[in-house]
Amino acid sequence: MSSISVGIIRGVPVLPTLLSIGELSARSGLAVSAIRFYEARGLLSAERSASGQRRFTRATLRRLAFIAAAQQVGLTLEEIRSALASLPDGRTPNRRDWQELSEAWRARLDQRIAALERLRDDLSGCIGCGCLSLRRCRLYNGGDVAAEEGHGSRLAHAFGTPGHLAG
Numbered sequence: 636m637s638s639i640s641v642g643i644i645r646g647v648p649v650l651p652t653l654l655s656i657g658e659l660s661a662r663s664g665l666a667v668s669a670i671r672f673y674e675a676r677g678l679l680s681a682e683r684s685a686s687g688q689r690r691f692t693r694a695t696l697r698r699l700a701f702i703a704a705a706q707q708v709g710l711t712l713e714e715i716r717s718a719l720a721s722l723p724d725g726r727t728p729n730r731r732d733w734q735e736l737s738e739a740w741r742a743r744l745d746q747r748i749a750a751l752e753r754l755r756d757d758l759s760g761c762i763g764c765g766c767l768s769l770r771r772c773r774l775y776n777g778g779d780v781a782a783e784e785g786h787g788s789r790l791a792h793a794f795g796t797p798g799h800l801a802g
């Protein structure tokens with residue numbers, strides 16, 4: 636593992652202004668490959684040293700923390716990239732940016748929680764059953780999609796389930 640070169644100013648350890656990818660990895664706890672991946676997906680950018688090596692600003696650490704938090708909420712990388720791109724001058728989210736973006740995420744989390752609660756309730760009726768009936772099973776036919784499409788077995792084919800299992 637790469638160590639971080641730390642300067643000392645008046646006895647206080649100070650990170651260098653620009654970090655190598657190894658230093659960024661050590662400081663963030665992320666694998667070098669993950670950092671390269673985020674860079675390739677447009678979530679991070681790096682300057683190049685005279686020798687062509689990546690050099691990241693210290694703000695990249697906060698950017699990585701933002702990405703990790705957004706992933707915890709369930710945002711896709713494209714959604715995270717879009718959120719970061721919405722900030723002026725490609726800046727790293729500051730406290731106010733964080734507040735605005737995270738408020739939108741809260742609504743998203745609430746929706747996911749509600750969907751999971753519905754799924755849990757549906758699963759409760761299926762535990763120990765195993766019928767996977769098109770008529771009765773809410774997990775198999777959530778929202779009764781099949782009923783809106785008319786009579787007969789359709790989901791069995793769509794899910795690759797043998798027809799005799801569908802009710």
Ligand code: FES
Pocket residue numbers: 760761764765766767768771772773774775
């Ligand atoms: S498996 Fe029988 S109701 Fe869902």
